[in-house]
Amino acid sequence: LAGTGGTDTQGIGGLSWAVHLDSLEGEQEEESLAQKADAVAQAAGLVNAGRIGELQGHYLFIQPVGHKQAMEVEAMRQQAEAVLARHEAVRWHSEQTLLKRAKR
Amino acid sequence: SMHFNDPKYPMQWHLNNRRSPGRDINVTGVWERNVTGRGVTVVVVDDGVEHTIQDIAPNYCPEGSYDLNSNDPDPMPHPDEENGNHHGTRCAGEIAAVPNNSFCAVGVAYGSRIAGIRVLDGPLTDSMEAVAFNKHYQINDIYSCSWGPDDDGKTVDGPHQLGKAALQHGVIAGRQGFGSIFVVASGNGGQHNDNCNYDGYANSIYTVTIGAVDEEGRMPFYAEECASMLAVTFSGGDKMLRSIVTTDWDLQKGTGCTEGHTGTSAAAPLAAGMIALMLQVRPCLTWRDVQHIIVFTATQYEDRHADWLTNEAGFSHSHQHGFGLLNAWRLVNAAKIWTSVPYLASYVSPVLKENKAVPQSPHSLEVLWNVSRMDLEMSGLKTLEHVAVTVSITHPRRGSLEVKLFCPSGMMSLIGAPRSMDSDPSGFNDWTFSTVRCWGERAKGVYKLVIRDVGNEPLQVGILRQWQLTLYGSVWSPVDIRDRQRLLESAMSGEYLHDDFTLPCPPGLKIPEEDGYTITPNTLKTLVLVGCFTIFWTIYYMLEVYLSQRSVASAPGCRSGPCRWPPRSRRSREEWTELESVPLCNSKDLDGTETESGGPPTTSGLLVPDLLHEGDWSPSQNKNAPDFPHQRPPELLQGEEQIC
Numbered sequence: 101l102a103g104t105g106g107t108d109t110q111g112i113g114g115l116s117w118a119v120h121l122d123s124l125e126g127e128q129e130e131e132s133l134a135q136k137a138d139a140v141a142q143a144a145g146l147v148n149a150g151r152i153g154e155l156q157g158h159y160l161f162i163q164p165v166g167h168k169q170a171m172e173v174e175a176m177r178q179q180a181e182a183v184l185a186r187h188e189a190v191r192w193h194s195e196q197t198l199l200k201r202a203k204r
Numbered sequence: 205s206m207h208f209n210d211p212k213y214p215m216q217w218h219l220n221n222r223r224s225p226g227r228d229i230n231v232t233g234v235w236e237r238n239v240t241g242r243g244v245t246v247v248v249v250d251d252g253v254e255h256t257i258q259d260i261a262p263n264y265c266p267e268g269s270y271d272l273n274s275n276d277p278d279p280m281p282h283p284d285e286e287n288g289n290h291h292g293t294r295c296a297g298e299i300a301a302v303p304n305n306s307f308c309a310v311g312v313a314y315g316s317r318i319a320g321i322r323v324l325d326g327p328l329t330d331s332m333e334a335v336a337f338n339k340h341y342q343i344n345d346i347y348s349c350s351w352g353p354d355d356d357g358k359t360v361d362g363p364h365q366l367g368k369a370a371l372q373h374g375v376i377a378g379r380q381g382f383g384s385i386f387v388v389a390s391g392n393g394g395q396h397n398d399n400c401n402y403d404g405y406a407n408s409i410y411t412v413t414i415g416a417v418d419e420e421g422r423m424p425f426y427a428e429e430c431a432s433m434l435a436v437t438f439s440g441g442d443k444m445l446r447s448i449v450t451t452d453w454d455l456q457k458g459t460g461c462t463e464g465h466t467g468t469s470a471a472a473p474l475a476a477g478m479i480a481l482m483l484q485v486r487p488c489l490t491w492r493d494v495q496h497i498i499v500f501t502a503t504q505y506e507d508r509h510a511d512w513l514t515n516e517a518g519f520s521h522s523h524q525h526g527f528g529l530l531n532a533w534r535l536v537n538a539a540k541i542w543t544s545v546p547y548l549a550s551y552v553s554p555v556l557k558e559n560k561a562v563p564q565s566p567h568s569l570e571v572l573w574n575v576s577r578m579d580l581e582m583s584g585l586k587t588l589e590h591v592a593v594t595v596s597i598t599h600p601r602r603g604s605l606e607v608k609l610f611c612p613s614g615m616m617s618l619i620g621a622p623r624s625m626d627s628d629p630s631g632f633n634d635w636t637f638s639t640v641r642c643w644g645e646r647a648k649g650v651y652k653l654v655i656r657d658v659g660n661e662p663l664q665v666g667i668l669r670q671w672q673l674t675l676y677g678s679v680w681s682p683v684d685i686r687d688r689q690r691l692l693e694s695a696m697s698g699e700y701l702h703d704d705f706t707l708p709c710p711p712g713l714k715i716p717e718e719d720g721y722t723i724t725p726n727t728l729k730t731l732v733l734v735g736c737f738t739i740f741w742t743i744y745y746m747l748e749v750y751l752s753q754r755s756v757a758s759a760p761g762c763r764s765g766p767c768r769w770p771p772r773s774r775r776s777r778e779e780w781t782e783l784e785s786v787p788l789c790n791s792k793d794l795d796g797t798e799t800e801s802g803g804p805p806t807t808s809g810l811l812v813p814d815l816l817h818e819g820d821w822s823p824s825q826n827k828n829a830p831d832f833p834h835q836r837p838p839e840l841l842q843g844e845e846q847i848c
Contacts, residue, residue, distance in 0.1 A: 153335035196329040
């Protein structure tokens with residue numbers, strides 16, 4: 101999904117996190133960062149939707165497809181938060197919430 | 205001398221005000237010198253752009269467009285019940301409506317290309333904003349954003365972590381390294397006493413914040429005051445005054461043209477259009493050059509309520525009008541001769557822990573911070589551009605707080621204006637205010653923050669927890685600033701505004717984008733289907749040729765010597781279809797004689813006997829048959845000797 105506007109699918113709803121991964125010195129290679137993102141997403145029970153626009157090392161993780169009960173969603177949120185908070189490759193993460201914007 | 209056959213052009217007073225000469229953006233002289241925005245791409249980040257409309261289509265730039273709400277490359281707006289998704293198309297029309305097409309209106313930069321990023325018509329998150337601000341940022345030069353947090357007089361919001369990172373990345377790496385130009389509307393919260401310093405997009409140093417004035421040059425009822433506003437341009441006012449005429453969508457109740465575009469929404473695209481004119485004459489202007497040129501050329505004008513204050517560098521700023529009215533002639537002539545401002549220097553003070561009470565008015569809490577020569581030695585910062593203050597203040601009613609900043613020159617900025625509708629009990633938590641009012645002044649000296657409680661509830665106590673000062677500027681000295689002011693004034697005659705005079709431009713950087721112009725999933729599926737069909741057909745056709753060749757080789761006439769092909773009569777050459785192969789099937793005439801061929805075998809065409817008539821047989825009756833309408837199925841040859 102990376103580089104194919106994957107992150108743009110995120111607006112459909114469901115849980116999602118923005119994650120900034122630590123990239124080791126010289127690990128600029130997009131490929132290895134993307135693989136690391138896949139691994140971290142999987143560990144958190146999420147799906148890596150790809151890099152966020154042009155922001156190096158920033159990835160969007162989204163909830164796997166399929167309708168879930170409220171209880172399951174809450175459990176998924178807590179699991180993801182716990183994993184992302186502890187994971188050493190994750191420098192920063194933030195659950196994505198809806199922004200309220202107005203036309204002027 | 206500029207005449208257009210667009211029916212509504214005479215009503216576009218913001219372009220050429222015949223009723224009140226001078227009350228327009230002064231652009232016709234620029235057009236006369238062939239400066240129309242050619243080579244520049246402006247993208248409207250909004251609820252979509254109806255690019256099929258006659259006034260937009262010829263200037264539309266699909267490569268710079270995207271639809272983030274539906275995740276496809278086409279930003280066409282979706283019709284909705286409230287007839288509301290016309291906003292982006294109206295803004296696009298202001299920028300680049302096509303002239304002389306006998307339709308509606310003319311854009312400020314009618315020679316530029318216009319793109320659309322649809323992002324406001326659906327759920328919006330921080331990550332989507334970040335994608336929008338850098339979408340196709342090597343193609344799009346200017347991002348016009350006529351939206352922001354609610355202007356309800358009680359919201360404090362702006363770009364979140366990713367949005368901020370994208371704005372910063374845009375000015376560093378966008379537009380081949382010269383920096384994307386982000387133009388934002390300052391807000392329509394005037395009736396709620398709102399202030400654009402509570403809007404993180406408007407007070408960001410990376411954005412050009414534009415306010416509005418009405419046709420009489422006054423602050424409209426909806427406009428907001430703001431210390432971080434750079435300049436203003438025209439828009440609609442109250443009911444008695446004219447609004448902006450521009451292209452409209454033609455969906456729902458839309459007619460393709462409107463006379464009612466107003467608000468700071470209408471002002472920001474006009475500024476984006478004028479910046480496009482600047483970039484045509486000087487493509488290598490950086491994002492800071494553009495801001496400097498606006499500060500140097502905006503015009504102060506008579507408005508008793510405006511409370512103009514002239515700073516130490518000679519720039520006059522008003523909380524209502526910024527540095528004044530944008531003037532296309534002055535902007536473009538300044539851009540033509542502008543040499544780039546030195547690198548961005550900055551200074552960040554330590555986090556200053558205070559934990560002091562905020563007294564009730566008329567008393568106030570004053571805290572100071574001295575920036576010494578030593579502090580600035582590392583960065584070389586001498587004169588100021590933006591000044592930002594990040595504060596944490598606890599207070600039971602946020603709107604009762606008033607925060608002022610005094611620069612070393614004594615120039616005052618009302619950065620935190622009281623807001624009667626803001627009763628939020630959480631106060632300010634690391635909120636960053638900013639001001640441009642000290643632009644060009646010396647950076648060294650004592651900065652003073654004055655905070656007081658203007659609320660009328662007696663026992664409420666606000667606490668200033670901590671604050672931090674950030675200065676942005678350059679190594680330019682005050683003398684450099686004055687020299688540049690003089691140089692620009694000398695250029696206002698227009699003597700440099702012709703093609704023979706061009707300053708050298710450094711080459712931009714080659715920066716790859718995340719995804720260039722990608723093929724959509726649907727297109728990919730179609731290509732795969734067509735590919736499969738082609739492969740299947742090729743294999744079938746080769747098999748057919750192979751089998752028919754083998755059956756001919758094993759025919760009686762072939763065993764003892766060279767095969768003799770049936771002759772091709774002259775008539776057959778015109779009627780039968782020539783296909784690139786050996787004959788499919790060799791049919792004898794009804795009386796059993798094989799037609800003799802005198803000439804050499806031709807491999808140039810497949811001889812398809814013209815035996816079928818309309819309706820005799822159709823391909824669908826034979827599932828394996830290829831799709832040849834004139835070919836006769838084997839079973840129909842029962843009565844004849846079957847050669848295949």
